[in-house]
Amino acid sequence: MGMPSVSATKIVTLDFTQPLSFRVEVGNDMLGGTSFSIGETSGTCTTETVPVPAASAVQFSTLNLITTVEDNNLATNRTAVTYHIRNGGREMSFPFELVLPNNERFALYLIDFMFI
Amino acid sequence: MTSYMTWRRGFALLCLLGAAALRVQPLAAQTSGSDFPTLESLKPASAPAFILLNAAPAQISRPNDPADLAASLVSSTNGFSELPRDFALEVSPYWLVNRPTLTWRSDITRTMSQSLRRTFTISAGSAQIGDDDNPRTGLAVGGRALLLSGRVSPEMAAQLTAREQVLAGFSAQIQAAHDSIRKVLNKERTDSLQAVLARTPASRRGFVVDSLEKVFSARQGLLNSEFLETARMADIRKDMNALESALIVREGPMLEIAAGAAWGFDGDVWDTGRLHKVGAWLTYSCEKCRFMNNSAARITPMLVARYLLDADSSTDVGSFDSGGRLAVTANHFSSSVEGIFRASLGSSDRAGAWRIVGTMEYEVQKNAWLVASFGRDSLTPTGRSLVARFGLKLNVVGDRYKEEN
Numbered sequence: 001m002g003m004p005s006v007s008a009t010k011i012v013t014l015d016f017t018q019p020l021s022f023r024v025e026v027g028n029d030m031l032g033g034t035s036f037s038i039g040e041t042s043g044t045c046t047t048e049t050v051p052v053p054a055a056s057a058v059q060f061s062t063l064n065l066i067t068t069v070e071d072n073n074l075a076t077n078r079t080a081v082t083y084h085i086r087n088g089g090r091e092m093s094f095p096f097e098l099v100l101p102n103n104e105r106f107a108l109y110l111i112d113f114m115f116i
Numbered sequence: 117m118t119s120y121m122t123w124r125r126g127f128a129l130l131c132l133l134g135a136a137a138l139r140v141q142p143l144a145a146q147t148s149g150s151d152f153p154t155l156e157s158l159k160p161a162s163a164p165a166f167i168l169l170n171a172a173p174a175q176i177s178r179p180n181d182p183a184d185l186a187a188s189l190v191s192s193t194n195g196f197s198e199l200p201r202d203f204a205l206e207v208s209p210y211w212l213v214n215r216p217t218l219t220w221r222s223d224i225t226r227t228m229s230q231s232l233r234r235t236f237t238i239s240a241g242s243a244q245i246g247d248d249d250n251p252r253t254g255l256a257v258g259g260r261a262l263l264l265s266g267r268v269s270p271e272m273a274a275q276l277t278a279r280e281q282v283l284a285g286f287s288a289q290i291q292a293a294h295d296s297i298r299k300v301l302n303k304e305r306t307d308s309l310q311a312v313l314a315r316t317p318a319s320r321r322g323f324v325v326d327s328l329e330k331v332f333s334a335r336q337g338l339l340n341s342e343f344l345e346t347a348r349m350a351d352i353r354k355d356m357n358a359l360e361s362a363l364i365v366r367e368g369p370m371l372e373i374a375a376g377a378a379w380g381f382d383g384d385v386w387d388t389g390r391l392h393k394v395g396a397w398l399t400y401s402c403e404k405c406r407f408m409n410n411s412a413a414r415i416t417p418m419l420v421a422r423y424l425l426d427a428d429s430s431t432d433v434g435s436f437d438s439g440g441r442l443a444v445t446a447n448h449f450s451s452s453v454e455g456i457f458r459a460s461l462g463s464s465d466r467a468g469a470w471r472i473v474g475t476m477e478y479e480v481q482k483n484a485w486l487v488a489s490f491g492r493d494s495l496t497p498t499g500r501s502l503v504a505r506f507g508l509k510l511n512v513v514g515d516r517y518k519e520e521n
Contacts, residue, residue: 002344003353009305009332011325027216029223031276031362033284035291037298042291044284046277047221060310062302066291068283072362075208075234077180080216095216099180106356108290110340114305114332116313116325 005108006081006098014115018088020055022113023048024067027080032069038062049086058115067109071100079107155439155454158420160397163206163239164258164376168393171243173204182212192242198384201253204241210234220276220364224268236261245380245392253384254392258376266368266403279362286356293348297339305332367404373397380428394425394434413446435459448479469494473503485509 014020024045026032035044038052039061052058069079082095098107160167163176177192179185185207192200210233226234239258246252268276291298309328316324343349375396382388400419418441425434439456455472473491480486491503 002341003349005340005344007333007337007340009329009336011309011329011332013325025217025219027218028211028214029218029220029364031220031280031283033280033282033287035284035287037291044281044288046280046284047219060306062305064291064298064302066287066294068287068290068356070279070283070362072364073211074363076211078211078214080214082216097214097216105361106353108344110294110336112301112305112332112336114309116309 003106003108004098004100004104005110006096007110008096009112009114010094011114011116012085012092014055014058014087015090016056016059016115018055018090019086020052020058020115021049021086022052022063022065023050023084023086024065025082025084026067026069027082028076028078029073030069030079031072032067032081034065034067036066037064055087061115063113063115065109065111065113067111069107069109071105071107077102081109081111083111083113085113153422153437153439153456153458155418155420155441155456158397158422158437158439158456159399160260160372160374160395163237163241164260164374164395164397165239165241165256165378166204168256168258168376168378168395169241169243169245169254171204171241173202173241173243176204176206178206179212185212200242200255202243204239206237206239208235208237210236220268221273224273226265226267228263231265232261232263235265239376245378246382251383253381254378255381255389256376256378256393258374258395260372260374260397262370262372264369264371266366266370268364269367269404272365272367276362276364282359286352289352290349293346293352294340294343297343301336301339304335308332368402369405370399370401370403372399374399391427393427394423396423397421413444416443416445417441449477451476477509480508483510 022036024032024034024047033044033046036042036050038058041053043050052063065083067081069081071077071079077100078097079100080095080097082093085092085094094111094113096109096111098109100107162172166173177188179188188205190196192203192205223234237260239260240256242253242255244251245254312324312328313321373396375394377394378392379389380392398419398421400417402415402417405415405417419438420440421436421438423434423436436459437456438459439454441452441454443450443452451474453472453474455470457470458468471491471493473489473493475487475489477485477487485508487505487507487509489503489505492501493503494501
């Protein structure tokens with residue numbers, strides 16, 4: 001059986017004249033780490049805000065995010081990840097959640113944002 | 117140095133022989149020859165409902181959301197039509213709903229109110245408390261919470277931060293393994309999006325975007341499901357599972373309150389229900405507390421109070437026991453003072469009994485401790501209340517003083 005996961009694609013309308021950044025928030029008192037990729041830029045992040053270089057060039061590009069969450073909270077099996085995208089003064093939040101079976105410790109979030 | 121080591125080894129051997137000859141006696145502070153409780157036994161070892169039923173359920177239902185909770189209650193009571201049998205439930209109301217904004221960094225310190233809400237659990241259970249001739253079903257409910265739950269230390273926070281980097285590293289490995297699928301998906305979606313938007317009037321754009329999101333998500337989900345079954349992903353998953361659990365251990369002052377009540381029902385008849393037991397506990401401890409910053413010496417205080425009422429008993433209306441321990445550990449040496457007092461309640465024949473024992477321990481060899489204790493233990497079965505013991509303790513399981521979360 002594959003790893004418990006959430007897959008989703010979100011299409012986000014941006015103002016490409018404004019700076020673009022994103023931040024990943026892992027909730028329910030759990031741990032998580034993210035890998036991102038957009039165009040030729042890729043890297044990893046945890047809680048920091050990641051600026052997307054050349055925001056003007058990302059129209060019709062896809063920001064691919066993979067977040068691994070470790071359930072280290074004995075009180076719940078529910079994992080939660082919220083992706084925050086900031087475009088100029090506007091912040092958009094995209095929450096996702098997944099309840100793990102008792103015998104699973106890791107949840108995988110494969111979330112893609114397409115910018116138009 | 118060599119002569120010191122030789123002396124230590126020789127001394128340890130002598131102690132071992134002495135201990136074998138004397139058949140080392142357990143310390144009064146760690147055992148009880150009567151129904152007089154030990155300090156550890158005063159703490160609520162499990163949820164109050166299970167303690168009051170004297171039950172150790174093999175399986176405890178821990179629902180994740182309100183629907184799970186309702187399903188658990190309905191199935192155990194056969195649709196609320198009968199008393200539940202061999203039922204055990206423990207639920208934390210705070211964690212029944214999603215907490216997407218509660219990050220571990222925002223939970224490093226807690227106010228008393230936050231601690232109460234985040235640690236409060238309700239327990240409920242049923243068990244047979246009668247016998248074959250007089251069947252009786254016991255039903256109990258209880259609650260426990262930490263009013264103080266310490267904090268995440270800077271050392272623990274650094275470990276958790278490092279763990280998140282490890283998780284980010286796994287995400288990067290998965291991203292690399294996923295690369296070919298990602299490229300195919302990105303191209304497919306971009307082409308479709310551009311083509312569809314080019315022929316969509318602005319007025320219908322919102323609807324079209326919503327529909328495309330659903331189609332793209334379905335396609336992505338399908339490809340990702342296949343990807344997650346690949347051998348490469350199985351290898352990464354194996355590495356992830358090889359990691360030791362990274363539980364968040366809090367330290368500092370911990371104050372727990374717990375209480376519960378149990379009722380007995382003769383022959384499973386509701387109208388025969390009457391109070392069986394009541395219990396309340398208060399426990400204070402301080403995990404990893406130090407005398408002062410950068411000090412090697414560690415001070416571990418513990419205070420416990422317990423009230424138990426056995427309503428079925430004709431001779432006792434209840435007992436109130438309280439006790440405490442103050443332990444100081446530093447390198448190869450530790451000392452502790454432990455006391456327990458039983459207050460006078462009703463007709464208890466142990467009323468007014470007390471015990472106070474001081475213990476000193478010295479590690480003569482790794483995991484071999486020379487132990488001496490001295491004190492008073494009232495109401496021992498033999499009537500001898502003097503505690504004066506000397507022995508050797510072999511500790512093969514690790515820390516002398518267990519640090520609990």
